[in-house]
Structure formats: C-alpha cells, structure tokens
Amino acid sequence: MSYPVLITGAASGIGRATAVALANTGRSLVLWDIQAGPLAELAAELAVPTTIAAFDVTDTEKRHEAYAAARTAQGGFSGLVHAAGVSGPEPISAFTSEAWGRTIDINLTTAAVMTHELADDLANSGEGAIVYISSIEGYFGHAWLPAYCTSKAGLLGLARAAGHELAARGVRINCVCPGAIETPMLAPLLASDDFRNSITMRTPLGRVGRPDDIADAIVFLLSQQARFITGTSLVVDGGLTSIGGI
Numbered sequence: 001m002s003y004p005v006l007i008t009g010a011a012s013g014i015g016r017a018t019a020v021a022l023a024n025t026g027r028s029l030v031l032w033d034i035q036a037g038p039l040a041e042l043a044a045e046l047a048v049p050t051t052i053a054a055f056d057v058t059d060t061e062k063r064h065e066a067y068a069a070a071r072t073a074q075g076g077f078s079g080l081v082h083a084a085g086v087s088g089p090e091p092i093s094a095f096t097s098e099a100w101g102r103t104i105d106i107n108l109t110t111a112a113v114m115t116h117e118l119a120d121d122l123a124n125s126g127e128g129a130i131v132y133i134s135s136i137e138g139y140f141g142h143a144w145l146p147a148y149c150t151s152k153a154g155l156l157g158l159a160r161a162a163g164h165e166l167a168a169r170g171v172r173i174n175c176v177c178p179g180a181i182e183t184p185m186l187a188p189l190l191a192s193d194d195f196r197n198s199i200t201m202r203t204p205l206g207r208v209g210r211p212d213d214i215a216d217a218i219v220f221l222l223s224q225q226a227r228f229i230t231g232t233s234l235v236v237d238g239g240l241t242s243i244g245g246i
C-alpha cells in the first residue's frame, strides 16, 4: 500500500483539483491549507484515507505537528505537491521587504524547507516524487509581479538542484508551469472581459485553463509513468507561451 501524497494549498483551485484527481486514482492524501472550512468540506467528499490540517504552512512548529499527526494516521509520505501560493502584486518601485518576504516565503522557501523535511520519508517510500507549482511567470517578467515572478523562477532552479541531489535516493522533483487558470487567485483579472478575451484569443487551444487541466499533469508527474523525468518543468498553458506568452 502506498503512503499518501501531501498537498499544500489543497482547499482551493489547483491544489483542490489535484486532491480530487489523485483520489480518483486511489492515492491516499494529506491535505494542508490555511482555510479550515473549505478543507474540511473537500475531505468529506473524498473516498480515500485523508488527513487534513488547517494552518499557515510557513509556520515551522505547526508544520512539524502536522507531519507527526499524518505519520501517526498514515505512516509516512510518498509525494509532495506544493500548490500553496500568493500572487503579492507590488512593483519594484513600491518595494517593501515585508510583502516581498511573505511571497517568497510561501511560494519558494516553504517548497525548499518541506523538500528537506520530507526527503527521508519520500526516499523510504520507494516511489517518492515532488511537484512544485511554478508558473509561466517563472519564464516571463511582469512589472507588477516581481516577487511572484522571482519565486516561480526560483522553483525551476530548486527542482533542478534538489532534483539532482535526491535522484540518488530515488526521489524525482519537477515543476508544473500553468498558464492562465480559472481559480480564485486569477478571478479578479478574469472578471474583466478584456483580460479574458485577450487570453482566449492568444491561446492556441482557445480557452482559459481549468484546475483539472493542471491536476492531470501533476498526477502524471507523480506517477510511475513519469519514472525517468526529474529536474525539469512541464508547461500546461494551452499553447499560450508557444506563440509569445502573456
């Protein structure tokens, strides 16, 4: 029997869709998010063993309590999906170290520290795999999103470097880079018809992405079908960046 996959940011959007998709393949789950209500509602819908914890994933003490509770309930971990993220719009001209630090901490540093903390579990599982949710913003730059773009580019480097080290222990690490996806994070932008139409027109596959488009790519990268893939990224954007990006 497989150990569970831990998903951060599981209460909403891409993390939530990933929980549903993994449950549909029979994988057991550990789900973390800062939003307690939606997390409990999701867990009640899933028909696989599921352990939940609602807290800020940057909180080291709470993370260690939640690891311990999950190990007691389900024995260990076989996968990690770091989907918790914030966009933190703030141009460099309005830089504050507090806003910059918070975005980098949630999006990037927590991915690194959790990779360190889970390395033994993932290696011992014999099928360990990690997926960080980067973004096409990891390849592009936007004036209003410097911390976000930096955090997402950082995840690409982290997957290469940590993937190199942990390959020797049989643990694979990859990124998924979504394009524009219909989630609460992008809702304020997609509420504008101009933005939505502009994305749709510039996407060869002709629509805004859905959370399950990304979840299916994550399920693949966690599975044995991806057994020879590590240290790289998979762009899932309907072709948006193939013709020049956003």
Ligand SMILES: NC(=O)c1ccc[n+]([C@@H]2O[C@H](COP(=O)([O-])OP(=O)(O)OC[C@H]3O[C@@H](n4cnc5c(N)ncnc54)[C@H](O)[C@@H]3O)[C@@H](O)[C@H]2O)c1
Residues within 6 Å of the ligand: 008, 009, 010, 011, 012, 013, 014, 015, 032, 033, 034, 035, 055, 056, 057, 058, 082, 083, 084, 085, 086, 087, 106, 107, 133, 134, 135, 136, 177, 178, 179, 180, 181, 182, 183, 184, 185, 186
């Ligand atoms: N929506 C898009 O178009 C898009 C595109 C590229 C990348 N992404 C990335 O996908 C990931 C998921 O985003 P989404 O679009 O599903 O957004 P979302 O807002 O629906 O989900 C993000 C989740 O992370 C949780 N979260 C945020 N900070 C947290 C913290 N400190 N502790 C615990 N939980 C926390 C939120 O509560 C939320 O449930 C993010 O990393 C985002 O940057 C999204």
